[in-house]
Amino acid sequence: xxxxxxxxxxxxxxxxxxxxxxxxxxxxxxxxxxxxxxxxxxxxxxxxxxxxxxxxxxxxxxxxxxxxxxxxxxxxxxxxxxxxxxxxxxxxxxxxxxxxxxxxxxxxxxxxxxxxxxxxxxxxxxxxxxxxxxxxxxxxxxxxxxxxxxxxxxxxxxxxxxxxxxxxxxxxxxxxxxxxxxxxxxxxxxxxxxxxxxxxxxxxxxxxxxxxxxxxxxxxxxxxxxxxxxxxxxxxxxxxxxxxxxxxxxxxxxxxxxxxxxxxxxxxxxxxxxxxxxxxxxxxxxxxxxxxxxxxxxxxxxxxxxxxxxxxxxx
Amino acid sequence: xxxxxxxxxxxxxxxxxxxxxxxxxxxxxxxxxxxxxxxxxxxxxxxxxxxxxxxxxxxxxxxxxxxxxxxxxxxxxxxxxxxxxxxxxxxxxxxxxxxxxxxxxxxxxxxxxxxxxxxxxxxxxxxxxxxxxxxxxxxxxxxxxxxxxxxxxxxxxxxxxxxxxxxxxxxxxxxxxxxxxxxxxxxxxxxxxxxxxxxxxxxxxxxxxxxxxxxxxxxxxxxxxxxxxxxxxxxxxxxxxxxxxxxxxxxxxxxxxxxxxxxxxxxxxxxxxxxxxxxxxxxxxxxxxxxxxxxxxxxxxxxxxxxxxxxxxxxxxxxxxxxxxxxxxxxxxxxxxxxxxxxxxxxxxxxxxxxxxxxxxxxxx
Numbered sequence: 001x002x003x004x005x006x007x008x009x010x011x012x013x014x015x016x017x018x019x020x021x022x023x024x025x026x027x028x029x030x031x032x033x034x035x036x037x038x039x040x041x042x043x044x045x046x047x048x049x050x051x052x053x054x055x056x057x058x059x060x061x062x063x064x065x066x067x068x069x070x071x072x073x074x075x076x077x078x079x080x081x082x083x084x085x086x087x088x089x090x091x092x093x094x095x096x097x098x099x100x101x102x103x104x105x106x107x108x109x110x111x112x113x114x115x116x117x118x119x120x121x122x123x124x125x126x127x128x129x130x131x132x133x134x135x136x137x138x139x140x141x142x143x144x145x146x147x148x149x150x151x152x153x154x155x156x157x158x159x160x161x162x163x164x165x166x167x168x169x170x171x172x173x174x175x176x177x178x179x180x181x182x183x184x185x186x187x188x189x190x191x192x193x194x195x196x197x198x199x200x201x202x203x204x205x206x207x208x209x210x211x212x213x214x215x216x217x218x219x220x221x222x223x224x225x226x227x228x229x230x231x232x233x234x235x236x237x238x239x240x241x242x243x244x245x246x247x248x249x250x251x252x253x254x255x256x257x258x259x260x261x262x263x264x265x266x267x268x269x270x271x272x273x274x275x276x277x278x279x280x281x282x283x284x285x286x287x288x289x290x291x292x293x294x295x296x297x298x299x300x301x302x303x304x305x306x307x308x309x310x311x312x313x314x315x
Numbered sequence: 316x317x318x319x320x321x322x323x324x325x326x327x328x329x330x331x332x333x334x335x336x337x338x339x340x341x342x343x344x345x346x347x348x349x350x351x352x353x354x355x356x357x358x359x360x361x362x363x364x365x366x367x368x369x370x371x372x373x374x375x376x377x378x379x380x381x382x383x384x385x386x387x388x389x390x391x392x393x394x395x396x397x398x399x400x401x402x403x404x405x406x407x408x409x410x411x412x413x414x415x416x417x418x419x420x421x422x423x424x425x426x427x428x429x430x431x432x433x434x435x436x437x438x439x440x441x442x443x444x445x446x447x448x449x450x451x452x453x454x455x456x457x458x459x460x461x462x463x464x465x466x467x468x469x470x471x472x473x474x475x476x477x478x479x480x481x482x483x484x485x486x487x488x489x490x491x492x493x494x495x496x497x498x499x500x501x502x503x504x505x506x507x508x509x510x511x512x513x514x515x516x517x518x519x520x521x522x523x524x525x526x527x528x529x530x531x532x533x534x535x536x537x538x539x540x541x542x543x544x545x546x547x548x549x550x551x552x553x554x555x556x557x558x559x560x561x562x563x564x565x566x567x568x569x570x571x572x573x574x575x576x577x578x579x580x581x582x583x584x585x586x587x588x589x590x591x592x593x594x595x596x597x598x599x600x601x602x603x604x605x606x607x608x609x610x611x612x613x614x615x616x617x618x619x620x621x622x623x624x625x626x627x628x629x630x631x632x633x634x635x636x637x638x639x640x641x642x643x644x645x646x647x648x649x650x651x652x653x654x655x656x657x658x659x660x661x662x663x664x665x666x667x668x669x670x671x672x673x674x675x676x677x678x679x680x
Contacts, residue, residue, distance in 0.1 A: 053523050075525055083523040087516030093332040094325065105321025106524040134332075 006031045006158050006189035007052060011061035014047050021047040023212040024061065029191055031157075034184045036203030037193040038302065044212040045193045049160055052191070054078050066157055079107075082151035082159040086166035088143045092136035096127050096146060099135055100153065107154040121149030124179065141172025148179065159183065161192040165199065177202055197298040206298075208305045215309040216301070226304060227296035229270055230254065233277055235263045236289040246284040252276065257303050264300060318526045322534025326508065330538065340504055340542050344496040344550050351492050352485065352558055359445045365392035365409040367400075372420035374461075378431070381457050382413065387449045400434070410436045411446055423461050478647045486561075489554045490642045491615030494635045495606070496550050497573070500543040501580025502587065502605040505536055506597040509588035528677050536581045543577050544570070551646075563649030571652070572645065575662045576638040580605070582669035589676040609635040637661040 007029035014022040022044045029035045039045045050056040052063055054074025063070045066080040090099050100121055104114050122128040125145035135143065144164065151159060165173045180190055200206050201220055208216040216223055237243040240263050247256045247265045252272045256265045274291050281288050330336055364382060368375050382388045392409055394400060403409050414432040422429035433450050437443040512518040521531060554560040583605055591597035609615060613635035619627055630636050637658035644650035
């Protein structure tokens with residue numbers, strides 16, 4: 001295993017009875033990388049993370065986290081990772097300071113190191129001077145940053161963030177991602193699961209999980225490259241459903257999907273023009289407000305990947 | 316060990332801020348004792364008595380006076396006609412009716428056997444039996460005073476009741492209450508505190524940290540052991556002040572028995588917490604596996620010896636049963652540890668069993 005790989009996952013599989021939650025997943029996460037884990041609820045994200053954190057034994061395959069085999073030495077893994085979930089696991093009846101001291105105690109921090117780390121966390125979360133506030137009285141953004149701080153107390157080289165921005169306002173979310181970038185710049189590896197696609201765009205690389213399988217993996221640019229020869233048009237119409245039905249009948253449209261009130265149509269070839277589509281829709285008597293080409297978003301990629309995965313499973 | 320301490324310190328800080336838990340642990344027990352102690356009383360005094368004196372002689376009035384002076388009966392009604400009797404009983408105005416026949420005094424003077432009629436309301440069989448006992452005792456006494464024939468038997472019983480000479484049911488019931496209350500504090504507080512962490516999601520965070528299960532469990536239960544032990548001792552002291560519970564044994568032995576019983580209770584709470592996912596579910600499960608058996612199957616209220624045989628077998632796995640034997644022994648009889656080693660061993664066995672079972676369940680999660 002090379003020095004610059006933080007997490008190495010090989011053919012990782014987890015079955016619960018008949019059900020296979022994670023199915024033969026293989027990928028590497030490099031040191032200092034912000035690695036996004038994208039997938040619908042129940043796709044297998046959490047099960048994968050639980051195996052990587054040493055909470056769940058793999059049914060087959062292996063994973064090494066910071067060089068430690070998760071199946072053989074789960075306790076060794078726990079010492080090397082930080083973990084924070086969307087529930088911001090803080091004790092509401094304890095103060096900011098008492099929460100920090102408790103989690104420091106769990107990781108065996110004491111003395112001078114405890115004091116340094118405590119100030120670091122207070123500083124990072126912007127909670128210096130509010131040590132005596134009850135966690136219950138903190139708003140979402142503060143709690144989120146305090147929870148992250150508690151997960152970083154023991155200076156883990158690898159941090160797992162399980163949907164860390166759930167229920168937090170947009171400003172706090174942006175601030176939180178600035179902290180993640182900061183961590184990554186200081187060499188900490190961050191594996192973050194999310195279903196916010198705009199957040200996934202901020203990751204160095206993204207893995208898309210669907211139905212327990214790794215459906216796609218790469219940088220955002222790499223993932224979007226799949227649409228290089230297949231332009232995407234955005235069609236706005238008073239009757240989106242009628243527009244979609246009409247588009248689906250056109251031979252040069254590969255597929256359509258609904259994006260808010262607009263319809264996205266993936267064309268089979270770059271030779272088809274906006275005017276071709278406009279004419280065809282007029283021929284089908286669909287009133288159209290606008291038709292214009294758009295840059296592929298991660299959502300387009302996600303839907304494409306899921307579709308392809310579904311076709312593969314059906315075949 | 317340092318990590319267990321971190322958990323314990325955190326737990327104590329939480330309890331201090333959580334007024335509700337603190338209230339449940341420290342004050343509800345004393346309140347329960349007060350409530351149940353006065354409500355659960357099988358002694359019957361001041362039974363409302365109606366009297367129909369058809370004789371109206373000094374002898375008949377003396378008999379009535381014997382009833383009243385016993386303090387077991389209060390003379391509340393005087394009946395002159397037979398028609399009134401039904402109404403009095405139906406309205407619940409009286410529990411018992413004493414009818415003295417017209418030739419009562421004459422029979423006594425002529426040393427003829429005479430009969431007085433006593434009608435008792437049997438809607439509550441327990442009360443009726445007790446009242447009947449009082450009536451027989453009073454009549455026996457009156458009969459002897461009137462120079463009645465000596466008892467036919469040559470051997471007469473001279474019963475003396477030890478440890479509770481006045482046969483006050485409170486003395487018998489209070490130890491049961493202590494067991495009941497200690498069960499609540501130990502089982503419920505442990506189960507709720509762990510299940511709450513599951514609900515809040517902090518449990519998941521702790522499981523991601525490098526702390527061993529025994530260290531976590533130790534840190535989590537130690538504060539509750541100390542608290543429930545304190546609470547139980549407070550309840551015992553309260554029982555002494557309020558109900559005159561004696562202390563014939565020694566406190567060290569009592570504390571030891573209490574601690575072993577409470578460890579079993581904490582273990583039960585732990586076991587509940589490995590199954591229950593919500594606090595409500597934990598409460599219901601504790602109810603089922605800890606409260607009900609303590610109330611019904613421990614010998615607290617219903618004597619085990621008079622249960623059907625299958626139920627008697629079931630009581631052998633109810634820890635409160637052994638706790639009661641040891642507690643009554645130490646408190647009422649002044650038993651030493653060597654005299655109650657059997658129930659103590661049973662309690663220790665129970666504690667080891669539930670803790671072992673919880674450990675297996677925790678390891679599998």
